Amino acid sequence: MKKLFLLTAVLALCLTSCSTIRVNADYDKNVTFSQYKTYAYQKAAIDKAAISDLDKRRILRSIDEVMATKGFTKSETPDLIVSIFTQEKEQVDVIQSPMWGWGWGWGWGAWGWGGGFNNVYQYVEGKLTIDFRDAKTKELIWQGVGEGELTKRTEKKDENIKEFVTQILAEYPPQLKTK
Numbered sequence: 001m002k003k004l005f006l007l008t009a010v011l012a013l014c015l016t017s018c019s020t021i022r023v024n025a026d027y028d029k030n031v032t033f034s035q036y037k038t039y040a041y042q043k044a045a046i047d048k049a050a051i052s053d054l055d056k057r058r059i060l061r062s063i064d065e066v067m068a069t070k071g072f073t074k075s076e077t078p079d080l081i082v083s084i085f086t087q088e089k090e091q092v093d094v095i096q097s098p099m100w101g102w103g104w105g106w107g108w109g110a111w112g113w114g115g116g117f118n119n120v121y122q123y124v125e126g127k128l129t130i131d132f133r134d135a136k137t138k139e140l141i142w143q144g145v146g147e148g149e150l151t152k153r154t155e156k157k158d159e160n161i162k163e164f165v166t167q168i169l170a171e172y173p174p175q176l177k178t179k
Contacts (some may be wrong), residue, residue, distance in 0.1 A: 021148035021164055025171035031134070033139045035175035038075035039067060042133075045083030058158055059084055059128065062165035070172070078135050085129040088150060095119045126150040128164050132172070144168040 011033075027033075041060065049056055063082065064074065091164040096118050125147060144167040151160045 008023075021146050021167050023171060023173065025142065025144040025146065025168070027073045027174045028139070032099040036132075036134075037071070037103075038073050038078045038080040039082050040075060040078035040134075040135075041078040042081050042083040045085070045131075049084055049086045051086050051088075055086075055157065055161065056084075058161040059086075059165060062162045063130070063169070065162075066166055067170045070169070080141075081133040081135050081138070083131045083133070085131070086127075087127040088124050090124055090130050124150045124152070126164070128168065130165070130168055142172055142174065144171050 046056060046060070049059075051059075063084075067074075126149075127145065127147045131140055131141060132143045134141050146164045148164065151157060
């Protein structure tokens with residue numbers, strides 16, 4: 001019974017872990033991030049993003065909202081140039097669930113291992129990369145990448161994209177960790 005409970009707990013953990021967004025950020029440690037107060041988008045990079053114009057607008061609106069909460073403003077003469085890159089791929093997870101059973105055999109009873117069932121879970125995994133470049137030097141100074149499950153449901157897209165952007169930009173500006 002303990003094994004069945006443990007198996008169920010592991011299966012639940014696997015299914016719920018698929019829905020989280022994994023974030024990774026990298027930055028130039030020689031940059032003083034407090035000097036940046038304004039931003040603008042790199043139109044060429046936005047235009048190249050391989051997603052619908054509706055999703056592009058959702059991403060840009062979400063970036064604008066998060067940047068405003070951090071005290072940044074959009075400008076024609078920005079300190080930062082923001083670009084986005086997207087990627088998506090179909091994923092398939094197959095989860096095999098064994099079955100325990102009890103049966104009779106030649107006059108005695110015993111536990112046995114029986115056939116189980118397979119669950120096939122198909123979903124689209126998306127990757128959103130947000131780059132910040134210094135407007136003067138054009139050098140990449142910060143990059144945040146978020147990966148996670150995308151939703152196909154239109155009514156959930158705004159929420160899903162906002163979650164991606166919020167979690168990615170939670171890493172900006174980078175906080176130097178003191179030991």
